[in-house]
Amino acid sequence: MNENLFASFAAPSMMGLPIVVLIVMFPSVLFPTPSRLINNRLISIQQWLIQLTSKQMLAIHNQKGRTWALMLMSLILFIGSTNLLGLLPHSFTPTTQLSMNLGMAIPLWAGTVITGFRYKTKVSLAHFLPQGTPLPLIPMLVVIETISLLIQPMALAVRLTANITAGHLLIHLIGGATLALINISVTTAFITFIILILLTILEFAVALIQAYVFTLLVSLYLHDNT
Amino acid sequence: MAGPETDAQFHFTGIRKYFNSYTLTGRMNCVLATRGGIALLLYFKLGSKKTPAVKAT
Numbered sequence: 414m415n416e417n418l419f420a421s422f423a424a425p426s427m428m429g430l431p432i433v434v435l436i437v438m439f440p441s442v443l444f445p446t447p448s449r450l451i452n453n454r455l456i457s458i459q460q461w462l463i464q465l466t467s468k469q470m471l472a473i474h475n476q477k478g479r480t481w482a483l484m485l486m487s488l489i490l491f492i493g494s495t496n497l498l499g500l501l502p503h504s505f506t507p508t509t510q511l512s513m514n515l516g517m518a519i520p521l522w523a524g525t526v527i528t529g530f531r532y533k534t535k536v537s538l539a540h541f542l543p544q545g546t547p548l549p550l551i552p553m554l555v556v557i558e559t560i561s562l563l564i565q566p567m568a569l570a571v572r573l574t575a576n577i578t579a580g581h582l583l584i585h586l587i588g589g590a591t592l593a594l595i596n597i598s599v600t601t602a603f604i605t606f607i608i609l610i611l612l613t614i615l616e617f618a619v620a621l622i623q624a625y626v627f628t629l630l631v632s633l634y635l636h637d638n639t
Numbered sequence: 640m641a642g643p644e645t646d647a648q649f650h651f652t653g654i655r656k657y658f659n660s661y662t663l664t665g666r667m668n669c670v671l672a673t674r675g676g677i678a679l680l681l682y683f684k685l686g687s688k689k690t691p692a693v694k695a696t
Binding site: 535536538539541542543544545546547548551552555556559 | 660661663664666667669670671673674676677
């Protein structure tokens with residue numbers, strides 16, 4: 414049971430060859446490129462959703478921030494679709510791997526910080542000291558603000574990893590408990606099954622919310638630096 | 640949010656003109672001074688650890 418619980422988080426391979434790259438690339442197949450002025454229903458719905466999301470997400474940004482529109486939309490689509498596909502039984506979820514999430518979080522965060530230092534050096538540096546800080550507290554607050562800046566990419570990555578991993582683990586455990594309880598007490602197994610259904614609904618929400626939170630935080634870091 | 644237009648309302652003199660927590664320049668200089676101080680501290684601390692033989696002579 415213990416070995417099976419974490420087996421789904423291991424990088425999958427087929428006949429000795431790693432197929433993680435194929436799994437990571439798969440969500441792009443679900444978003445076909447629009448090739449006509451008026452497209453089919455799937456593409457039209459996707460376009461409508463992307464327009465809705467991008468309008469809401471880019472409203473706070475200025476001209477410079479809006480150059481990141483493609484990056485932010487790709488990010489939310491990728492994380493959202495990967496998380497949702499991971500809810501299929503026996504599938505592998507790339508966003509449960511900390512390495513992958515760090516690979517997304519660190520370059521994006523670094524990009525926003527470097528953009529800020531490059532175009533608004535004075536404001537970016539002044540950000541590390543809140544206005545009105547008493548004189549004796551200045552050095553300590555500068556150190557604290559620097560640490561809180563450096564923690565941001567770690568928090569981004571770990572938040573996504575932990576939420577998705579925890580959800581998958583819970584589904585595994587409660588699913589296993591339901592199966593085990595069938596032979597012992599059907600009523601208890603039924604109650605556990607109801608809990609499993611509610612948890613699965615929650616995990617659908619968490620999959621989309623985590624994608625939104627990741628992208629929103631990157632967007633906020635960008636807004637602070639543009 | 641502090642900016643060049645709001646900095647004009649503060650009238651500091653002496654060293655407070657360059658090191659304060661109200662104007663943009665003051666905050667930037669405080670941040671640079673703190674980080675510079677920590678960098679210098681680390682440099683001398685690590686520098687003294689590297690050359691124990693020279694210190695003994």
